[in-house]
Amino acid sequence: MKKRYLFTTVLMFIVGTLLAQQVKLNSKITVSVHSVNEDVNRSIFIQFPKDYGKVNKRYPLIVLFDAQDQTLYDYTSSAIDRLTWTNDIPEAIFVGIVQNDRSKELNFERYETSSLQFLNFIKNDLINYLSNNYFLNGYYTLIGHSLGGQFATNAMLTYPETFKSVISVSGALNYEEKEKWFRSKVVTKLNYYLSTRPDSVFAKQKYYFSTGDEGFQDSGFKLGALTADSLFVKYKPNSKNWHFDYLKGFNHMTTPLISIPSGLIFVFQDWHFSxxxxxxxxxxxxxxxxxxxxxxxxxxxxxxxxxxxxxxxxxxxxxxxxxxxxxxxxxxxxxxxxxxxxxxxxxxxxxxxxxxxxxxxxxxxxxxxxxxxxxxxxxxxxxxxxxxxxxxxxxxxx
Known part of the structure; x- marks a missing residue:
């Protein structure tokens, strides 16, 4: 019989997982998924929890755009690994999407038609493929940086019942005035969405977004994030389902270091056993x-x-x-x-x-x-x- 103790404190509950073997994501596999509307094949990285296939449960899905950026992909993988180990987030299946032409796929503001085609690939082809082949539970989180943040935000606004959880890191919601093609489409959709969506429905939404204030890109993008923040404050002032991080001193390339783990913790705060x-x-x-x-x-x-x-x-x-x-x-x-x-x-x-x-x-x-x-x-x-x-x-x- 193994030794049994009655804990008089919660120390073992809080750090008990540290005494066990660290959960480590398996090495990624690469699959090719066909996009029907675009008529192209897309490379997808998939990582599973260490004990995937050995336990009797289904998993949330976490999707990262711009997986061709190796440092972004590896950092997100490590953050998921660590936060799973500390029981801040549940075990999840992690998917990275390699962009073929990131501007035309992610930039809804400039390439609305091709961006919506890519969005429908994710909603239909990709999710159907993953649901048919792996143990998903139907809860999807999208993580996007820069154009990926713009795209993920638009995905939530376009298909809110499918994409209930979004992490937008330095999202490209604003551009310089000289970019004449920019029409603030996403911010306009966000304004309409927040002003018309009942609180009872919005209660199941999770939206985390951030921006830095340093460097050329975030010094411009921060206006879009601050505008989005003002809309959330105006329409959903008491909601716990959105969170904005204004990361002073951070630039466009360093905001993911804070925002990805912070966003994941925020998304799964209602799962966490406090x-x-x-x-x-x-x-x-x-x-x-x-x-x-x-x-x-x-x-x-x-x-x-x-x-x-x-x-x-x-x-x-x-x-x-x-x-x-x-x-x-x-x-x-x-x-x-x-x-x-x-x-x-x-x-x-x-x-x-x-x-x-x-x-x-x-x-x-x-x-x-x-x-x-x-x-x-x-x-x-x-x-x-x-x-x-x-x-x-x-x-x-x-």
Missing amino acids: ETLAMDVLMYEKIDPIVAMQKQLDNIKKMYGTEIALPYNAYSQFENFYFVKGELEKASILANKLIKLYPNDDDSYATMADILEKKGDVKGAIKYLKDAQSKSNLAKYADRILRLNSETSTQFRP
């Missing part, structure tokens, strides 16, 4: 762990419109909380959830074996230990199985 809630559960015992988890899951479903599993350590540490207190039926509920979510994890089965052994169900404990051993292909459970078999034999000895 330290305050963990304290109420483990330290102050203000709320029953199962009740707290169910409330969190219900809120996730309400805010994101789909199910997103809580992190492993939430289930395991709350199960341990019940186990040490002797509330074995409740511990069994969470152990069963662990087995369902992580059917290839030997610790999930060993956890259930602990509970059954404490209940006095030795045969049941042996069964789950054998299951654990079969998942790990290790002999670490052999001695315990042997001991329990010996105890069973002694019980039935005349």
Whole structure:
């Protein structure tokens, strides 16, 4: 039986994940997806969580434009990896789109027709391909820098029921006056969108945007971001579903360093199991762990419109909380959830074996230990199985 402790603080909940192996995204694969309207093939990078295919859950999708920019792609991948490890965001499938002609694809202001064709590729061809081949849960986040930020914002305004979550980093919402083709199309659409969209519908939207104030590009682009901020303040002043970061001292190339992790944390803030809630559960015992988890899951479903599993350590540490207190039926509920979510994890089965052994169900404990051993292909459970078999034999000895 593994050692069990009753935590009198939430320290282990907060940093418990640091004691486990860091979640690492798999190396990317490259696929080619055909765009029907454009009649071109597009290169797509796809990265999966480390345990993808070994667990029983579906994942949010995070899409990055301009994946041909290796530093931008690698930084976003690392940010997702780190924030997953710290349980600030859920595990997700990460996709990078290589632009064939980024100006004509991303610049809605100048190339409206070709930009909308590219948008329909994402909404129809790409999402259909990914949904048919991978375990998605239907929640999509778009990340765009510069023209990508302009494009992602327009995607949300054009198809708000599909693209509910957008991170726009130094979005190109404004240009110099000499650019005569610029007509503030996206800002105009944003004004109409915010002024006509009911709060009850907007409540499920997540929009993060940022700008710097240094350098040639952001010194011009900041006007568009500040205008967008004024519109959000005007129409949705009390909403928690938008956030603007004005990054003074940052330029166009450095804003992603702050904005990508900040945007991801903002988007998934309603998924995150906060330290305050963990304290109420483990330290102050203000709320029953199962009740707290169910409330969190219900809120996730309400805010994101789909199910997103809580992190492993939430289930395991709350199960341990019940186990040490002797509330074995409740511990069994969470152990069963662990087995369902992580059917290839030997610790999930060993956890259930602990509970059954404490209940006095030795045969049941042996069964789950054998299951654990079969998942790990290790002999670490052999001695315990042997001991329990010996105890069973002694019980039935005349």
